[in-house]
Amino acid sequence: DIVMTQSPDSLAVSLGERATINCKSSQSVLYSSNNKNFLGWYQQKPGQPPKLLIYWASTRESGVPDRFSGSGSGTDFTLTISSLQAEDVAVYYCQAYYRNVLSFGGGTKVEIK
Amino acid sequence: QVQLVESGGGVVQPGRSLRLSCAASGFTFSNYAIHWVRQAPGKGLEWVSVISYDGNTIKYGDSVKGRITISRDNSKNTVYLQMNSLTTEDTAVYYCARENYDSSGYYEGLDHWGQGTLVTVSS
Numbered sequence: 001d002i003v004m005t006q007s008p009d010s011l012a013v014s015l016g017e018r019a020t021i022n023c024k025s026s027q028s029v030l031y032s033s034n035n036k037n038f039l040g041w042y043q044q045k046p047g048q049p050p051k052l053l054i055y056w057a058s059t060r061e062s063g064v065p066d067r068f069s070g071s072g073s074g075t076d077f078t079l080t081i082s083s084l085q086a087e088d089v090a091v092y093y094c095q096a097y098y099r100n101v102l103s104f105g106g107g108t109k110v111e112i113k
Numbered sequence: 114q115v116q117l118v119e120s121g122g123g124v125v126q127p128g129r130s131l132r133l134s135c136a137a138s139g140f141t142f143s144n145y146a147i148h149w150v151r152q153a154p155g156k157g158l159e160w161v162s163v164i165s166y167d168g169n170t171i172k173y174g175d176s177v178k179g180r181i182t183i184s185r186d187n188s189k190n191t192v193y194l195q196m197n198s199l200t201t202e203d204t205a206v207y208y209c210a211r212e213n214y215d216s217s218g219y220y221e222g223l224d225h226w227g228q229g230t231l232v233t234v235s236s
Contacts, residue, residue: 001175031219040222042158049208049226050150050158061224093158097220100172102148102160 002026002096006105012113019081021108023094028074038097041070041079044107045090053092054079086112115139115225117209122230125199133194133230135209142190143167146212148223149183149194151205159205163212164192176202199234206231 003026013019029038037057042050052061054070057077067082081088089112094105121133135147149161162173162183171183182195192209207230210223 034217034219036219038220042223044158049210049229050223051226052222052224055213055222059221061222091157095158095222100146100163100165100170101174102150102163102223104150104158104160107157 001101002029002098002103004094004096004103004105006094006108008108009106010109010111012111013081013084014113015086016083017113019084019088019110021079021092021094021110023072023077023079023105025075025077025096025103027098029096029098030074037073037077039070039072039077040095040097041068042093042095043088043090044093050093081110084110084112115211117211117225117227119207119209119227119230122207122232124233124235126236127200127234129199130195130197131199131232133196133207133209133232135192135194135227137190137192137211140211143187145214146170147185147192148210148212149192150208150210150223150226151203152208152229153202153205156205161207162194196232199232201234204232204234 005024007022039057041054044050058070069080091107096103116138118136146165148163164183180198185192210226213221213224
């Protein structure tokens with residue numbers, strides 16, 4: 001199975017500043033048949049289930065604010081929150097898909113500085 | 114609207130069994146694969162299992178393989194997770210989630226999740 005490694009484990013960012021989360025997979029998640037990276041990002045707030053933010057590494061799910069963006073390809077990916085808002089305080093997870101099997105990263109806790 | 118509702122959680126002794134259910138509504142259930150994901154208290158997300166839209170493709174995570182069986186009844190819009198030989202390591206909130214896909218059938222992500230059901234394994 002693919003192993004997903006996120007960094008940092010936590011970060012504190014001032015309101016309005018940029019937050020950047022990294023995710024590395026143990027093998028490429030680029031699918032040659034459609035040239036898409038099967039890598040998603042989820043946001044989880046306390047007491048709530050996760051929420052899909054980004055799929056295919058960079059495609060925002062419907063309704064997700066455009067301050068959230070994803071980038072990367074192959075094995076290295078990044079989630080960027082361009083201007084942190086108070087409601088963005090949460091734990092963020094990357095997740096890979098390979099042959100019907102999912103793998104989650106360990107999570108990154110984002111707080112306000 | 115799309116809804117997934119888990120049930121069946123509770124307190125169970127080590128070595129015993131439990132069956133979780135995930136009842137779906139608001140979409141054509143028989144067109145979608147369903148995943149189970151769990152989260153131990155204060156920990157991250159761990160993928161548990163998936164069943165395809167027709168039940169013909171099933172996968173399990175390494176930590177539960179051999180002890181867990183996933184199934185579905187498309188006539189009842191429900192997915193089941195039978196968990197046997199439970200240990201304290203299985204204590205977690207168990208979520209079911211719908212797998213979304215594009216027009217070519219490619220995976221897009223888990224776009225709808227239930228609120229979860231808590232399983233506590235304790236003597």
